[in-house]
Amino acid sequence: MNIIDELEWRDAINQTTDEDGLRELTAEKSVGLYCGVDPTGDSMHIGHLIPFMMLKRFQLAGHHPYIIIGGGTGSIGDPSGKNSERVLQSMEQVHHNEQALTAQMTKLFGQDSNISIVNNYDWLSKISLLDFLRDYGKLFNVNSMLAKDVVASRLEVGISFTEFTYQILQSVDFLHLLRHHDVQLQIGGADQWGNITAGIDLIHKELGSDTKAYGLTIPLMLKADGTKFGKTAGGAVWLNPEKTTPYEFYQFWLNQDDRDVVKYLKFFTFLTSDQIAEYQKSVETAPEKREAQRRLAREVTEFVHSPEAVIEAEHISAALFSGEVKELTTSEIEQGFKNMPSVELAAEPENIVELLVNTKIESSKRQAREDITNGAIRINGEKIQDLDFVINPEKEFDGKFVIIRRGKKKYWLGRVNG
Template sequence: MADADNIIDELDWRGALNQMTDEEGLRKVTSEKKISLYCGTDPTGDSLHVGHLIPFMILKRFQLMGHHPVIVIGGGTGSIGDPSGRNSERVLQTMDVIHANEKKLTAQMEKLFGTDNFTIVNNYDWLSKMSLLGFLRDYGKLFSVNNMLNKEVVASRLEAGISYTEFTYQILQSVDFLTLYREHDVQLQIGGADQWGNITAGIDLIHRLEGQDAKVFGLTNPLMLKSDGTKFGKSAGGAVWLDPEKTSPYEFYQFWFNQDDADVEKFLKFFTFLSKEEIADLVQQTKDQPQKRAAQRKLAEEVTEFVHGKQAVVEAEAISAALFSGDVADLSVSEIEQGFAGVPSFDATNEQHDLVEFLTATTTIEKSRRQAREDITNGAISVNGERVRDVDYVVDPSSHFDGKFVIVRRGKKKYFLVRIK
């Protein structure tokens, strides 16, 4: 994967560096040995989305260069709520919901990082054993309220208000770093730019308890913005999830395929493991023949395979090709459910239907019988991939797709999905 001798050079070229606590020291230690490092995520939801991938891509690069990633699933911190990125208090979730989310996020992380040279832990295991008096005596005494108030994540909340619960989050995250340093020899914490204050607080705690010569570091990635200045990670339908039940692999593939030419080089560097030469070649191809979208296609292939596997790429490309050509007859039921999730849909019974009636009364694909007959005779209507010109054509729902769907295309691009009940 690496084009550079040192992982820091690799991250710098890929635009993945924002701040480091001690760049010279981190370069030295990562050149001399393979280190353990960590990044955390709280189980406030049952899936990560593509925005969450940003720090984990950095963690994966360390893994590919032989370093040992540790992921903290924040069952403890997630039970109180991270104040960053919000203007109001988080709604506390029940522990049953948190534990259910922990299992799902753990499965997603294991899929991304595999089982070799990788550790996943849950901070609930140590934070839940801490007593209030122990917390105040062992850790609270070591934190200055003045310094805590100056941390950006807290300062940004002071006007709107912040509870003591969320105010103490940075202490708990610091305890995480200390625990991982002691028990897993973790020397580096990675996070988003908004985590800088929490990361440095953890380093300060380690230095106070373990000595100033303890070699621990912090690294943050920059805020990921698109060329138009908007935040990366959203689609027209909202968040793009890693869970295939929430965002299908086809929709996931399309999210990356539809990135703007102005952004594709940056995303290829950050979200793929392609070399400098491969990325330069793809960027040049896109400049020479932008209509072919070679860079976007490769971006979609690489990230979809990383998150969902090779078969998901094969299916996504089959769906894309079928929708473009209109040759949908060979799609599977599963591929139809993915590829047609966003098209207008209707319900119909499993009886045979007169086509004109089907287009007007059973559905509202056509506004009138006259328009339906006109579009049929003009060859503008296709049913299940077959162009129909006969106004007496009978739609038989049992003839395709296990009797579950009828696909109608009007014109070249307008698709409709009819679900058979």
């Protein structure tokens, strides 16, 4: 199947500048293509992942992806969809973020000869102001620039000249990659359409109208309820395991709505059409098994993190579901209980009744004794019904944690001081 046909089947194409020409080009040779990300932070989140999943598909189909880490464009900031200017970062912070994003991209795409990671600071920083105005500014019509959606949306509240010129810099990127690396296709999110077409216009003005250059955008990802994909109550879902643990990452995918899961299998996994059809059938006939969500969580977690991260996430999930938390390692406790209520504990042993009251897990000693006697309290997975039981915080989990459970589902993580 031609890569363009595959993307169409996956509902992954929003717009193309010339679909027939692009299909013909990708059928006849290995194509250079690119997508960029600005180092506005030190990690991508899953919203960023969408166009790069498409880039990965091109790579697997034998084409050559170029990834631009936008050290140049990121130093000035693009005009976001918000009604305000971006706060400029120090160049020290920009360079730190560049390194972090380069490491993430290397992990996702590998380090073989069929992938190139470049930084547009390397060529944009060499253009003087006069050269920029003479060589590129003359080729851009202000009226056309104002008509671009991302600029037009900002006209009422205002936009600085710095952010206004962003589309020129991104256009220079496309021209540079075509000239020096034969990159003929740029892909991006739906909001990048104006920047992409501006780049193609620049190429045609500089290299001739018959120069083959193409653009492709990915649809805006919305959930079945109409809200934006990728956001949770806790904020963005990051690819950096320090910001979003692999367990949290796995759980995000596992908890997807039945109405969305097949779409996400198409977008975020490399399963075949036959495999996805089987999962679609399971969603329709046995949704309670959540087989599609489980496969989605496994595939994306393995792609972003590792097979070991999947095993660990499933181990944590099984332990929390069964209550057998004693089987977890200290590292797994840190992941699985990261967002659960926590209490501070002293390192010294303490009577269970006193501990429950002192941490306010129980409202009174009477209530604590009643819950203990009735078997409602578990410490580190073990049911405790002895009112004289003494909790030794240093006994389990390297002396760092005590897991307290009241009832069937209410957990607290005791963090040991000292």
